[in-house]
Amino acid sequence: MKTYNFSAGPAMLPEDVMKIAQAEFCNFKDSGSGLVELSHRGKQFTEVIDRAVANVKELMKVSDDYSVMFIQGGASMQFAMLAMNLLGDKVADYADTGVWSNKAYKEAANLGKARIVCSSKEDKYAYIPDFAKWEATPADAAYLHITSNNTVAGTQYRTFPKVDKNVPLIADMSSDIMSREVNVDDFGMIYAGAQKNLGPSGMAVVIMRNDLLERTPANLPTMLKYSTYSENNSLYNTPPTFAIYLLALVTDWIKAQGGIAAIEKINDAKAAKLYDFLDSSAYYSTPVQKDSRSRMNVVWRLPSEELDAQFVKEATAAGLTQLKGHRIVGGCRASIYNAMPMAGVDALIDFMKDFEKRNG
Numbered sequence: 001m002k003t004y005n006f007s008a009g010p011a012m013l014p015e016d017v018m019k020i021a022q023a024e025f026c027n028f029k030d031s032g033s034g035l036v037e038l039s040h041r042g043k044q045f046t047e048v049i050d051r052a053v054a055n056v057k058e059l060m061k062v063s064d065d066y067s068v069m070f071i072q073g074g075a076s077m078q079f080a081m082l083a084m085n086l087l088g089d090k091v092a093d094y095a096d097t098g099v100w101s102n103k104a105y106k107e108a109a110n111l112g113k114a115r116i117v118c119s120s121k122e123d124k125y126a127y128i129p130d131f132a133k134w135e136a137t138p139a140d141a142a143y144l145h146i147t148s149n150n151t152v153a154g155t156q157y158r159t160f161p162k163v164d165k166n167v168p169l170i171a172d173m174s175s176d177i178m179s180r181e182v183n184v185d186d187f188g189m190i191y192a193g194a195q196k197n198l199g200p201s202g203m204a205v206v207i208m209r210n211d212l213l214e215r216t217p218a219n220l221p222t223m224l225k226y227s228t229y230s231e232n233n234s235l236y237n238t239p240p241t242f243a244i245y246l247l248a249l250v251t252d253w254i255k256a257q258g259g260i261a262a263i264e265k266i267n268d269a270k271a272a273k274l275y276d277f278l279d280s281s282a283y284y285s286t287p288v289q290k291d292s293r294s295r296m297n298v299v300w301r302l303p304s305e306e307l308d309a310q311f312v313k314e315a316t317a318a319g320l321t322q323l324k325g326h327r328i329v330g331g332c333r334a335s336i337y338n339a340m341p342m343a344g345v346d347a348l349i350d351f352m353k354d355f356e357k358r359n360g
């Protein structure tokens with residue numbers, strides 16, 4: 001049976017990528033060894049990591065003013081690491097738009113001064129608060145932190161807030177990096193856990209403007225300083241070689257699809273189809289406000305919690321897996337990242353129609 005995996009993360013990877021990784025697993029490019037068995041300083045892996053960095057730069061049009069780094073510990077490590085490096089004695093501003101942004105805020109507040117400038121928490125994070133209602137970020141703030149796509153609540157920024165030119169805008173793009181075009185120059189730093197759109201879990205991609213590297217306090221442990229990664233091409237210690245290899249393959253694949261602009265068109269079409277169906281239905285409903293809807297994580301509910309559970313169970317049996325909503329919000333969630341083909345969305349909508357017919 002053909003299955004489609006709608007997991008929020010770790011999430012499905014492009015089938016072509018999985019097949020290349022499988023074919024090369026035991027014997028990487030006629031080296032006689034698997035990639036995981038090769039030295040991170042050797043010729044073969046050097047080519048892989050250089051390609052991974054070059055792909056990120058090319059796809060996201062990253063200028064030479066920025067460093068691209070691969071850092072262990074996923075996005076959650078970045079919550080603390082960015083505060084350790086950039087906070088100093090200043091105040092960092094946080095937009096509280098979901099469980100992940102709230103966690104990011106807490107890490108900064110634990111280390112220094114952090115402030116919430118807007119929140120939709122009282123409304124179960126069902127929208128991104130209107131920028132006009134945010135508390136203004138002063139020119140001497142350490143940074144303003146946002147979460148571009150809220151994986152759990154299913155919301156996404158359409159545009160990004162404007163800040164004083166002295167204040168770096170920092171975005172956790174874990175669940176929508178490379179799903180749409182963004183202007184990297186608008187950001188001081190972008191980071192993303194790899195396991196949604198870029199590869200396996202346990203690693204973050206960090207894109208940081210080089211002038212910010214100077215802010216790091218001298219007494220931070222070596223492995224927690226961004227400069228350690230930027231100065232050593234992420235090879236100060238033994239990096240997660242397999243994760244970097246898969247990221248190189250995934251970004252090769254994005255290039256082969258025509259780049260981010262082409263992927264964005266497909267993502268828009270996939271999400272539009274699913275939301276159009278939800279809007280046309282009196283049986284399924286989504287709690288997310290229209291102007292804040294995520295094109296990556298689509299959440300909805302059935303008329304009762306019992307039906308939510310039955311839907312997830314039957315969908316799984318039909319090969320549509322991991323549709324259970326996050327434990328905090330309940331209901332259902334389909335994560336339709338770059339790797340999810342339109343056929344998966346079509347199969348899901350067909351199943352939803354059929355389920356409604358049988359149980360509506």
Ligand SMILES: *Cc1c(COP(=O)(O)O)cnc(C)c1O
Nearest residue numbers: 074075076100151172174175193
């Ligand atoms: C998944 C996710 C995280 C957490 O990533 P880890 O790699 O598990 O630390 C953080 N932020 C967002 C927006 C996410 O979707």
